[in-house]
Amino acid sequence: MHERRRRRLAGAARYAALTLIFVVLILPLYWFVMSSFRPVEDIFRYANDFGIRTLVPTRITLQNHIAVFRSEFTRALFNSLFVCTTTVALSVFVNSMAGFAFAVFEFRFKNVLFVLVLLSFMMPFESIVIPLYSISRALGLVNTYGALILPEAANGLVIFLFRQFFLAIPRDIYEAARVDGASWWQIYLRMTLPLSGPTVAAASLLIFIHQWDAFFWPLIAASSPELVVVQVAVARNMSVDQTNWGVLFSSASIAVAVALVPFLLLQRYYVRVVGLGRT
Amino acid sequence: MITRRDVLKIGTATAATLACAGLPSAQERTELRVISLANWDERVTSEGLVKPIEAAAPVRLQVERIPFNQLMQALEVRLGARGPDPDVYIVDGPLTASYALRGHLLALDDLIDKKAIAPSAVAACSYKGKQYSAPLANTATVLFYNAALFEKAGIEPPSPDPTKRWTWEHTKEVAKALADASSGVWGLAWDQSERPYEMLPLGQSLGGVALSEDGLTASGYMDSDEFVRAWTFMQSFYNENLSPKGLFDIPVVWELFSTGKLAMMIGLTAGRDTFVKAGVPFGVAPAPYFESGKPVSTTGGWTFGVNPRTEKREASEAFIRALMEPAVQEQFLRSRPYPPFLTALWTRMSDYYSGDMWRIVEYDYANTAVARPSTPGYREYEEILRLALRDIQTGADPKSTLTAAARKTDRELRKYRS
Amino acid sequence: MQTKWWTPYLFVSLAMLGLFVFRFAPIGAALWGSLQETSLTGEVRFAGLENYTYLFSDPTFWNSIRVTLLFNLVINPLQVVCAMVLALMLVRPGPFLGVFRASFMAPMTVSIALTAVIWGILLEPTLGPVNGFLKWLGVPPQPFFRSADQAIWSIIGIATWKGAGYWMIFLLAGLIAIPRDVLEAAEIDGAGWWSRLVFIILPLMKRPLAFVLVADTAINFLMFAPPYIITQGGPAGTTHLLMFEAYQSAFTYFDHGRAMAISVIVLAMILLIVGLELRLLRPKGAH
Numbered sequence: 001m002h003e004r005r006r007r008r009l010a011g012a013a014r015y016a017a018l019t020l021i022f023v024v025l026i027l028p029l030y031w032f033v034m035s036s037f038r039p040v041e042d043i044f045r046y047a048n049d050f051g052i053r054t055l056v057p058t059r060i061t062l063q064n065h066i067a068v069f070r071s072e073f074t075r076a077l078f079n080s081l082f083v084c085t086t087t088v089a090l091s092v093f094v095n096s097m098a099g100f101a102f103a104v105f106e107f108r109f110k111n112v113l114f115v116l117v118l119l120s121f122m123m124p125f126e127s128i129v130i131p132l133y134s135i136s137r138a139l140g141l142v143n144t145y146g147a148l149i150l151p152e153a154a155n156g157l158v159i160f161l162f163r164q165f166f167l168a169i170p171r172d173i174y175e176a177a178r179v180d181g182a183s184w185w186q187i188y189l190r191m192t193l194p195l196s197g198p199t200v201a202a203a204s205l206l207i208f209i210h211q212w213d214a215f216f217w218p219l220i221a222a223s224s225p226e227l228v229v230v231q232v233a234v235a236r237n238m239s240v241d242q243t244n245w246g247v248l249f250s251s252a253s254i255a256v257a258v259a260l261v262p263f264l265l266l267q268r269y270y271v272r273v274v275g276l277g278r279t
Numbered sequence: 280m281i282t283r284r285d286v287l288k289i290g291t292a293t294a295a296t297l298a299c300a301g302l303p304s305a306q307e308r309t310e311l312r313v314i315s316l317a318n319w320d321e322r323v324t325s326e327g328l329v330k331p332i333e334a335a336a337p338v339r340l341q342v343e344r345i346p347f348n349q350l351m352q353a354l355e356v357r358l359g360a361r362g363p364d365p366d367v368y369i370v371d372g373p374l375t376a377s378y379a380l381r382g383h384l385l386a387l388d389d390l391i392d393k394k395a396i397a398p399s400a401v402a403a404c405s406y407k408g409k410q411y412s413a414p415l416a417n418t419a420t421v422l423f424y425n426a427a428l429f430e431k432a433g434i435e436p437p438s439p440d441p442t443k444r445w446t447w448e449h450t451k452e453v454a455k456a457l458a459d460a461s462s463g464v465w466g467l468a469w470d471q472s473e474r475p476y477e478m479l480p481l482g483q484s485l486g487g488v489a490l491s492e493d494g495l496t497a498s499g500y501m502d503s504d505e506f507v508r509a510w511t512f513m514q515s516f517y518n519e520n521l522s523p524k525g526l527f528d529i530p531v532v533w534e535l536f537s538t539g540k541l542a543m544m545i546g547l548t549a550g551r552d553t554f555v556k557a558g559v560p561f562g563v564a565p566a567p568y569f570e571s572g573k574p575v576s577t578t579g580g581w582t583f584g585v586n587p588r589t590e591k592r593e594a595s596e597a598f599i600r601a602l603m604e605p606a607v608q609e610q611f612l613r614s615r616p617y618p619p620f621l622t623a624l625w626t627r628m629s630d631y632y633s634g635d636m637w638r639i640v641e642y643d644y645a646n647t648a649v650a651r652p653s654t655p656g657y658r659e660y661e662e663i664l665r666l667a668l669r670d671i672q673t674g675a676d677p678k679s680t681l682t683a684a685a686r687k688t689d690r691e692l693r694k695y696r697s
Numbered sequence: 698m699q700t701k702w703w704t705p706y707l708f709v710s711l712a713m714l715g716l717f718v719f720r721f722a723p724i725g726a727a728l729w730g731s732l733q734e735t736s737l738t739g740e741v742r743f744a745g746l747e748n749y750t751y752l753f754s755d756p757t758f759w760n761s762i763r764v765t766l767l768f769n770l771v772i773n774p775l776q777v778v779c780a781m782v783l784a785l786m787l788v789r790p791g792p793f794l795g796v797f798r799a800s801f802m803a804p805m806t807v808s809i810a811l812t813a814v815i816w817g818i819l820l821e822p823t824l825g826p827v828n829g830f831l832k833w834l835g836v837p838p839q840p841f842f843r844s845a846d847q848a849i850w851s852i853i854g855i856a857t858w859k860g861a862g863y864w865m866i867f868l869l870a871g872l873i874a875i876p877r878d879v880l881e882a883a884e885i886d887g888a889g890w891w892s893r894l895v896f897i898i899l900p901l902m903k904r905p906l907a908f909v910l911v912a913d914t915a916i917n918f919l920m921f922a923p924p925y926i927i928t929q930g931g932p933a934g935t936t937h938l939l940m941f942e943a944y945q946s947a948f949t950y951f952d953h954g955r956a957m958a959i960s961v962i963v964l965a966m967i968l969l970i971v972g973l974e975l976r977l978l979r980p981k982g983a984h
Contacts, residue, residue: 011791014786014791015791017786018786018797021783021797021801022797022800022801024858025800025801025803025804025858025861025862026800026803028804028815028816028819028858029803029804029807031819031826032815040556041537041556041557041558044534044538044824045538047824047825047826047829048463048823048824048825048826048828048829048832049463049829049832050826050829050830050832050833051833054826054829054830071320071321072321094711094712094715095712097708097709097711097712098708098709098711098712098713100708101705101706101708101709102709104705105700105704105705105708106705107702107705107706110705113709113713116716116721117712117716118911118968118971119724119964119968120716120720120721120724121912121915122915122918122919122963122964122967122968122971123720123724123727123960123964124919124921124940124943124960124963124964125919126352126921126940126943126944126947126956126960127727127943127947127956127957127959127960128720128723128724128726128727129356129723130356130359130360130726130953131722131723131726131727132719132723133356133357133360134360135718135719135722135723137360137362139718142364150715150719151715151719152719153715154711154712154713154714154715154716154719154720156716156720157912157915159712160908160911160912161867161908161912164904164905164907164908165870165871165874165904165905165908167904168874168904184700184704184708188708198869198870198873198874199870201870202866202867202870205866209805209806209863212806212808213808213809213810215349215808215810216349216352216353219345219346219349219353220353220356220357223314223343223345223353224341224343225341225342225343225344231808231810231811232346234808234811235317235346235348235349235810236317236320236344236346238346238347238348238814245530245534252807252811252815255806255808255811256803256806256807259806260799260802260803260806263799263802263803263806264799267795267798267799269870269873270787270798270866270869270870270873348925348926351948352944352948355947355948355951359953361739377951380737380738381737381738381739381951382738382739465823523822523823524822524823524840524843525821525822525823525840525842525843526821526823526824528817531818531821531824534824535823535824658949658951659949659950659951662945662949665929666929666930666931669929669931669932670931670932670933673840673843673844673845673931673932673933674932675932675933687757691950694737694951694952695737
């Protein structure tokens with residue numbers, strides 16, 4: 001009896017905390033998504049005089065969203081989604097293989113290569129951007145989708161992620177498979193990857209978000225109008241002397257809404273499957 | 280209803296179509312990669328820039344629109360690779376000397392008729408006597424005031440007559456009378472309170488000189504008595520709660536004015552359209568000056584330059600020649616209301632540049648405008664001074680902040696000596 | 698079956714090819730560039746350690762080091778702890794958890810540049826809704842990014858707003874891999890959960906935690922957008938992070954040698970700290 005009350009109390013406390021965090025995290029998002037439905041003149045009208053009108057629009061309009069979809073933004077959405085999905089597919093494959101090697105094998109120069117992998121994501125992008133641009137130009141990538149996808153295919157952070165999670169898989173099951181005559185390629189493809197759903201999902205999200213947020217590099221290396229990406233299209237609505245808040249907020253909220261889709265799709269990997277404890 | 284403006288629009292469009300007929304066909308056009316500004320949206324870029332220039336020169340433009348905040352970085356990376364790309368790019372006027380000295384600009388002397396441009400603009404677009412950038416969109420600042428707040432307080436608003444300009448001393452008294460903390464109304468704000476562009480005229484009004492003659496020394500200039508006095512005065516607006524601290528974004532300051540929470544604003548003429556749209560009752564007057572000094576106003580804006588490594592030099596030069604044609608500039612300026620660089624446009628477009636605001640700007644360009652200091656180190660100068668002005672606004676001691684900033688500027692400008 | 702000696706190399710080859718072309722080559726160029734001086738017109742000369750000695754004599758640089766270290770000393774543990782708390786709260790089944798999980802991840806879909814812009818408006822002292830809310834509560838308006846005392850904490854706050862849910866994902870993935878009966882002990886419930894958390898769950902979470910801590914450290918050391926967009930390193934240099942100083946060196950002062958030297962120093966600092974973190978979180982018995 002006492003135990004049950006204590007449990008119920010703990011449950012209530014947990015949900016109270018979850019709700020509080022929910023409000024803190026969501027309110028800022030809510031504010032700008034809601035603002036995007038307001039006529040431009042209303043966006044700041046009630047911002048500083050807090051009241052119900054700060055949070056609930058008195059007049060609702062779709063003019064901002066219509067303006068967004070009439071602009072280059074639709075093209076940008078398509079480009080970004082194409083670049084993101086291609087990169088995710090390529091990058092999960094390339095980097096999980098490397099992560100597998102670092103987790104499973106012993107080989108010469110392994111530690112040197114691993115330190116290099118770590119180094120690759122510790123160098124500020126701004127300081128390698130000029131040589132990177134020269135290399136991309138020499139390879140004929142500038143102003144192609146290749147410039148947006150190829151440089152991001154191999155990613156040290158993702159290799160590191162896969163290595164960390166693959167290390168947790170006991171080696172014995174590999175040895176057993178080896179005895180049965182499986183090649184390492186088969187083991188990687190048929191055992192390691194299927195066992196690593198949440199890891200692959202987390203890596204995919206990492207790559208997706210990294211590419212979705214891409215901004216400065218596309219501006220430099222793929223700046224033709226037909227290659228415009230989401231963050232560039234959003235940023236073009238902010239300017240020194242003429243920020244269109246309505247269009248800025250509506251393009252930003254569409255960008256956020258679309259980016260949320262993969263998170264929702266991959267949700268199931270974060271639900272503990274009852275009765276299916278891992279080895 | 281067809282307005283006069285519509286008729287003119289149709290007129291220019293027809294002229295452009297007719298001009299097209301006599302020009303080379305699409306196959307003979309050379310494609311140019313142009314870096315421009317994202318501020319100019321898709322419509323302005325196409326109607327105001329691409330179409331008029333393609334109508335006047337055998338080129339096809341591939342325009343990349345870079346957001347203002349990233350323009351500097353993007354240009355540095357692209358030009359820093361020292362390749363042929365881009366062919367033509369947008370140059371923030373005062374940076375002309377910086378790009379020219381670093382070998383990123385082609386001299387354009389034969390392509391630009393200097394007599395057609397305001398003298399302050401000729402100086403701003405040249406380096407060591409040569410013309411390096413072709414001016415397109417000028418800028419100017421005026422004093423906007425909220426007419427309703429003046430009326431409510433029973434205070435006479437400033438006159439639009441440039442010869443009856445208010446003094447700063449009087450302006451501050453009025454700001455005090457109009458500021459009202461209880462209803463959230465501020466007395467006065469600058470829409471670029473951190474930018475030397477808008478803040479230099481205060482010190483210059485007192486007789487201050489921004490930089491040494493050769494443009495390479497800041498100590499004794501940036502921290503001279505005139506500027507210390509001027510910016511201590513500026514700081515007093517913030518200390519006495521007449522101006523809102525820490526508003527550094529132009530659109531945010533305009534928002535404050537649009538919502539009736541700002542009695543007076545020193546701001547870019549471009550703000551007018553926003554205020555008209557917001558429906559705030561406002562008037563325009565010339566920017567104030569110090570009682571003991573002289574009126575000084577702002578000028579300078581966006582220009583275009585040619586990458587000397589371009590493989591399409593002829594076409595790029597044709598672009599510049601076309602850009603300098605009054606008809607082309609007119610179409611651009613009608614799509615985006617900047618004041619003109621070409622003096623002839625004041626009369627040519629008198630239907631457009633009419634009313635108090637433009638009369639003030641025309642007067643100021645002719646009589647009081649001072650270009651920002653001409654130095655290859657303008658970028659360094661501006662950024663260091665900008666951070667100092669930010670700190671002064673939020674309470675730092677003006678004298679010591681400026682002395683430190685001047686010393687830092689000298690250190691950064693040393694590389695240009697030799 | 699014998700493993701061929703070249704099998705591991707085959708597995709890493711594609712990734713290494715990509716990294717060599719698009720990362721190591723440019724990084725090599727940057728390292729080399731830190732030993733050079735590029736003149737304004739593009740001529741390059743070997744400068745040895747001049748860029749470094751110049752930096753070490755510059756008080757702005759030392760201020761940046763101090764600010765960067767303080768920032769990271771606070772933000773990295775803070776984000777990892779927040780992420781861990783969120784993950785522990787979500788791992789146990791219950792109603793509506795999907796909604797909470799999705800909403801905790803939502804802030805990370807806002808790009809860091811946009812985060813800076815939006816929070817710049819929200820925390821805007823004069824126009825922003827947050828001060829409006831404080832006023833409504835009867836709390837005096839706060840200067841946030843505009844005061845030397847609050848600016849760096851405001852940046853830490855908005856970065857954590859975006860980051861906590863992001864790092865939670867990887868910790869959730871780690872928690873889910875832990876056998877169910879062991880995990881039960883970690884749930885915030887019952888007496889002694891704290892000691893069970895520390896002695897049973899955390900040791901099993903060392904690898905995911907190592908990943909999160911290392912990745913978080915790298916990302917926060919390289920953070921640049923908030924000071925660039927909101928504070929410009931001010932007020933009075935209190936948010937002048939090293940990456941902002943590197944940006945200024947390259948794009949304001951046109952001093953590429955100095956920018957590269959700062960990047961190399963940032964790299965060295967991250968590597969040193971990451972080395973310590975990996976040592977700290979090394980699973981027992983592993984090498």
